[in-house]
Amino acid sequence: MTDVIQATKRDSTGTAATRRLRRAGNVPAVLYGHGEANEHLAIPQSQVKGLLRHHSKMIKLTGAVEETALVSEMQWDPLGIEVIHMDLIRVNLKEKVELTVSVELHGEAAGTREGGILLENLREVEVRCSAGAIPESLILDVNELHLGENATASQLQLPEGVELLTDGDAVLAHVEAPRAQQDEEGTEVQVGAEPEVISKGGGDAEDDA
Incomplete structure (x- = not known):
């Protein structure tokens, strides 16, 4: 535009x-x-x-x-x-330019239905194209992205005349499992809980106020 x-x-x-x-x-x-x-x-x-x-x-x-x-x-x-x-x-609208273009994720990753979380690694990529054909954004289809899988720059939908300069192996998004709610010994831990505050000298926290 x-x-x-x-x-x-x-x-x-x-x-x-x-x-x-x-x-x-x-x-x-x-x-x-x-x-x-x-x-x-x-x-x-x-x-x-x-x-x-x-x-x-x-x-x-x-x-x-x-x-x-x-x-x-x-x-x-x-x-x-x-x-x-x-x-x-x-x-000149016909000359080639190099620039960054934003990436848009389209679809619902299959891995989110498998209990995973879809995370974005890169929001922009570098491309080369004519100045008159600069895309507003590039589309990355994540519908077939399963738990433990990632999507790379090579999977972007490139309009005609747009050349990808970012490494095709660069990870743009991935689906990972939620953080484990049990520690290595099997003890249940609360995700997002406030860390325990230990006052200096072993006394009560109120003693240091």
């Missing part, structure tokens, strides 16, 4: 300028690549949030610049809530 983004040029850079930009509801961005000069841009924060909702990798810039670009990197605030900077790469 390609989102259309309205961009304006930034006349000034630096810490103070970018802070003012963010207070005004914009995200600073840099557009580079193809041997052309870097463009310092401002993108409305609302449109950046739209990119995140759509999981878009490709964007069509309009306004101050007319370019097709790949979202190369997003920098987040310390809490991981807001995007504070974006790196964009100019691309």
Whole structure:
């Protein structure tokens, strides 16, 4: 999916300028690549949030610049809530690009009906494809995944023209049995129980309060 983004040029850079930009509801961005000069841009924060909702990798810039670009990197605030900077790469829709794509698990693993738990090992893989054919996500069918088995990157459903760069043997998901509820001696233990607190010196815990 390609989102259309309205961009304006930034006349000034630096810490103070970018802070003012963010207070005004914009995200600073840099557009580079193809041997052309870097463009310092401002993108409305609302449109950046739209990119995140759509999981878009490709964007069509309009306004101050007319370019097709790949979202190369997003920098987040310390809490991981807001995007504070974006790196964009100019691309031709026919050229090959390398990027990470999210993995979606589809189906109900047979192993969950056998008492197991389905766990994800990797949520993204690296692929190579033309810039105009970047998939929003890749599908991993887990219906036939039984207890004790795993699914690897080689089992992903790849659209035509998409090449997997991640090792095909990389485990994306597996089904494992729940943790044993008995210790090696057969003594029953309570899963998730709080560990016993032993106070220093062997006294009661209240003595140390």
